[in-house]
Amino acid sequence: MRVFVIAGEASGDKLGAALMAGLKSLTEVEFSGVGGPLMEAEGLQSLFPMDELSVMGLAEVLPKYPALKRRLNQTVEAALGFAPDILITIDSPDFCLRVARKVKAASAIRTVHYVAPSVWAWRAGRAAKMARVIDHVLALLPFEPPFMTAAGMECDFVGHPVVAEPRPSAQDVAAFRARHGLTDAPLLMVLPGSRRGEVTRLTPIFGEVIARLAHERPDTRLVLPTSRHLAALVREMVADWTIVPLVLAPEDGQTPAEFTAQKACAFHAADWALAASGTVSLELAAARTPMVIAYDMNWLSRTLIWRMLKVDTLTLVNLVSETRAVPEFIGKACRAELIAPELLKLMEDPGAQMAAMETTLERLGMGGEAPGLRAARAVLKRGFT
Known part of the structure; x- marks a missing residue:
């Protein structure tokens, strides 16, 4: 299985690393994409430093827009060149969903987005827009799947990573x-x-x-x-x-x-x-x-x-x-x-x-299977092209 995976900030790097470990435990898999040190420890060679994508706020984004656009095009080109069975984008929707849109426009690669947008709180229209480029969503909160499926995407609740954090003695x-x-x-x-x-x-x-x-x-x-x-x-x-x-x-x-x-x-x-x-x-x-x-x-x-x-x-x-x-x-x-x-x-x-x-x-899944492994099972259960 070939997986192109993208994370743009530290929380996404943690989610991505756990998902990668889960996939590796269930099947033979080769990774490419963008991630941080935790994902690199699981075998990813990041195209460029993930920190370049950790930009928030209009005032911060505008001066870096040309560089971000170059990284966007580089990521799309790399994803299409890698010809993965599946593209997994993790949070960071401003960057990740733009990549997914361009990849979808040029291929039939299956797309998965990890972390559902909070459409239950505000801007419900985001789900419908996301459904144009995303096939499958991995949700952290148990009440999120109905919002995603109503917009036309497959969705699995996989548990929140907080339940897998080690407790100090x-x-x-x-x-x-x-x-x-x-x-x-x-x-x-x-x-x-x-x-x-x-x-x-x-x-x-x-x-x-x-x-x-x-x-x-x-x-x-x-x-x-x-x-x-x-x-x-x-x-x-x-x-x-x-x-x-x-x-x-x-x-x-x-x-x-x-x-x-x-x-x-x-x-x-x-x-x-x-x-x-x-x-x-x-x-x-x-x-x-x-x-x-x-x-x-x-x-x-x-x-x-x-x-x-x-x-x-x-x-x-x-x-x-x-x-x-x-x-x-x-x-x-x-x-x-x-x-x-x-x-x-x-x-x-x-x-x-x-x-x-x-x-x-x-x-949120405390006491059950680790969220990263649940996410990996959901990816494999839904299949890939």
Whole structure:
């Protein structure tokens, strides 16, 4: 079997590596395409560094558009030249679906897209457009397949990768607390986002929440994991907080796997979390860490997206568990005076979220076959040309 596979960012690289490992365990397979270090470890020789595709936001894309267009044409040419049985694109729809469109226009190669677009939340028309170039979708969330099949694509729910993440031992978590002088202090994890725009927008709001929290719970300690490229910005922005957090970022000489393990210990050591909206709510659920979710965006984006929203919650734990157990403060509600009382209430009684988190993890595939292997079986089950 010949598979041309494309991922454009770190999360896609992780999904792609697990899928490649699954396919290799089930059949003889040869890979070509674009991916990161995890996919390369599974045998992919990337056409070019995946990081070149990790560009988000109009202001960032425009100056790089000529280079991205060249990479798009190079990828299409390579895919057609490789003559694969199947083209698998992973997330990064702006790039991946353009590749799929051009490949479909020039061939009968079967196309699979891994990660369904969130048409259940907004812009439902994306599914119909995607169906013109994609034959089969691998969905991470259990309620997504009907939306894809209604648009004319085959779709399989294959489980979310969060359920396959290794859990640190109790000894490792205790060692993490001891190493950072946390001992048995009440620990709040603060997660203001993974992109520069999110961090600059949310960190001041979260700082106001912490100032209010400090009056009621002055013994609380904070931990804030971030990436290497945002670490300096984050440390500068939290330096004057009433409670200054422990900022975790990759250290010199530390491998990605070592930092991932350290971050996992922080998630499991935390008693509660204040987090931006996103898949991080599922990571917190996997760590059984109760949370409050808060998020805001610029005025124009907020106005446009709010008008298109089709759901009354953006928190994935709430959506998957079909509850509203996790409090969230989105858009105009993302204000410290609203968030702080709910966070204090959570700190007094975190138990209400536990059932919703357990239901979420069960529905995402916890305890079953690994999502990468399920994805590989779905690809093979549906066949290839």
